Amino acid sequence: MLVHTRGIVLRNVIYSETSLISRIYTEQFGMRSYIVGGVRSEKSRMQAAYFQTLNMLHLQVYHRPAKALNRLKEVNVYYIYQTLPYEPFRSALGLFMAEVFASSVKEEEPSAPLYAFLEQQLLVLDQCPAVSIDNLLQFLIQLAGHLGFRPAGSYTLNTPDFNLKEGRFEKASLLAQQIVTPPMSVYLSALLQQQPVSLTPKERMVLLDHLLHYYSLHIPEFRTPRSLSVLRIVFRSNNH
Numbered sequence: 227m228l229v230h231t232r233g234i235v236l237r238n239v240i241y242s243e244t245s246l247i248s249r250i251y252t253e254q255f256g257m258r259s260y261i262v263g264g265v266r267s268e269k270s271r272m273q274a275a276y277f278q279t280l281n282m283l284h285l286q287v288y289h290r291p292a293k294a295l296n297r298l299k300e301v302n303v304y305y306i307y308q309t310l311p312y313e314p315f316r317s318a319l320g321l322f323m324a325e326v327f328a329s330s331v332k333e334e335e336p337s338a339p340l341y342a343f344l345e346q347q348l349l350v351l352d353q354c355p356a357v358s359i360d361n362l363l364q365f366l367i368q369l370a371g372h373l374g375f376r377p378a379g380s381y382t383l384n385t386p387d388f389n390l391k392e393g394r395f396e397k398a399s400l401l402a403q404q405i406v407t408p409p410m411s412v413y414l415s416a417l418l419q420q421q422p423v424s425l426t427p428k429e430r431m432v433l434l435d436h437l438l439h440y441y442s443l444h445i446p447e448f449r450t451p452r453s454l455s456v457l458r459i460v461f462r463s464n465n466h
Contacts, residue, residue, distance in 0.1 A: 228299060229289045231255060234344055235281045236328040247295065248277050249328060252285065253341045256334040260287065261295045276301050280310065280320050280348060291334075310352040318457045320351055323365055325451035330373060330441065340372050359430040359461060363417055366437040375444045381408070381415035388414055390440045404443065406436050427461065 231254035239247045245263045252258050265274050276283065286300035310316045327344060347365055351357060370376045379385055379395035387398040388406040395415065398405045406414060413433060416423040425433070442448045451457075 227289050229254065229287060231285050231287065232304065232341070233258075233283050233285050234341075234348070235277055235279055235283065236324045237279060238277055246274075246277065250283070250285070251327065251331065251341065251344060252336070253338060254336055255289065255291075256336045257328075257331055258287075258334065259295050260285075260298050262298060276303060278311070279324050280307075282345065282348070305349070307352045310348070315460050316351055316357055318453060318460045319357060319361055320348065321453040322362060322451050322457050323347060323351070325449075325453055326366065326441070327369065329447075329449045329451070330369065330445050337372075343368065343372055359427075359434060360417075360425075363430070363433055363437065364420075366434075366441070367418060370441070370444075373445075377414070377418055377440070380419060381412050387411055390436070391443050393440070393444065404439075410436065431458065431461065 231252045233250040233252040235248055235250050237249045239249075241247045241261060244265070245261060246265055248260050248262055250258055250260060262277065265277065281303055282305040284300075284302045284304045285298060288297045288299060290296055310320050323344075331340070347361075347368075351361060354361075367376065375393055377388065377393055377395075381388075381395055385395040385397055386408055387402070388395050388411045389398060389402070390404040390406060395411065398407075410429070410432060413423050413425060413429065414436070417433070438450060438454075442450070
């Protein structure tokens with residue numbers, strides 16, 4: 227069946243000398259893999275540049291739900307980035323988002339709200355005058371909400387600790403593990419309420435590590451993004 231859908235490229239794997247397999251989150255079919263034959267040859271109708279990670283595409287696909295790999299007939303870019311590919315820090319943030327999303331979203335069921343969320347996050351990353359690690363912190367919090375494990379509750383004197391395993395604020399026992407304690411739990415609570423919070427660069431990275439640990443506890447086979455090491459280097463050099 228030949229159908230149209232929009233999609234966002236998350237990663238690519240070289241398939242042969244001239245072909246690749248592209249993992250794309252689509253608006254109509256959820257997470258899908260497409261084999262793109264001959265795309266790395268000079269005579270290909272489809273340009274390899276179309277399949278750069280994070281590209282937003284209009285796709286005409288031969289959709290067969292039972293097949294793990296489908297094929298593409300036509301591809302066009304529907305949004306051209308202005309800053310994201312050209313500024314190292316934005317690029318590092320974007321690649322990190324793509325890796326987290328691909329590792330977190332496994333099902334092939336479509337979700338228009340989830341597609342709109344990813345698209346909007348990338349548009350903000352491209353168009354916002356200034357970006358920081360805060361963009362990633364909010365991305366992780368909001369994505370967790372879409373996936374059904376958004377942190378619950380807030381910091382109070384009676385619930386000062388965040389239990390990473392249970393996903394809620396509580397008063398933890400002295401023997402409790404997987405706990406975020408003050409002041410980091412205070413900062414996390416403020417981020418959850420989208421309240422302004424003043425963090426040092428080191429504190430931002432500590433919160434990022436806590437949230438990644440949270441993901442690893444709630445998503446089977448979640449992998450820490452390989453781009454995290456690059457992100458740390460770029461972050462230190464730019465001090466965002």
